[in-house]
Amino acid sequence: MPKMSERERLADLEARQRKVGDEIIEVRRALRGNYGAIVLDLAVETLTERENLMFRIRVRVPPDLAKARADQVKTGVRGVVWVRWADPDGHLPSWPVGLTPPLIDLPATAGADTP
Numbered sequence: 001m002p003k004m005s006e007r008e009r010l011a012d013l014e015a016r017q018r019k020v021g022d023e024i025i026e027v028r029r030a031l032r033g034n035y036g037a038i039v040l041d042l043a044v045e046t047l048t049e050r051e052n053l054m055f056r057i058r059v060r061v062p063p064d065l066a067k068a069r070a071d072q073v074k075t076g077v078r079g080v081v082w083v084r085w086a087d088p089d090g091h092l093p094s095w096p097v098g099l100t101p102p103l104i105d106l107p108a109t110a111g112a113d114t115p
Contacts, residue, residue, distance in 0.1 A: 057083070 004012065059081045066073045082099055086092050 057081070059083075 059079075061073065082095075084092050084095070
């Protein structure tokens, strides 16, 4: 094979560079197609499923508790609240392990246990 001039070598290198660039584009397209197929198979949480998991409630903090914790109370700001639902007979379940029991005693209703 005859020796190439600098100009011919440069032209050959540029041609190879374009070829590699085209291959990179083709491989990227193929990968994106594969990822697209995978994404279509993934389960997606719908808005209605999300609404079933979480909802907003308005909580009223007893005034004496709010005054005692004035440095922690921020009005009009969203926060996190743990709520215990009373059984149909009025019985309140125990607080789960890891949650702090209520900070104040709530008045007991007829037939309900104290918190």
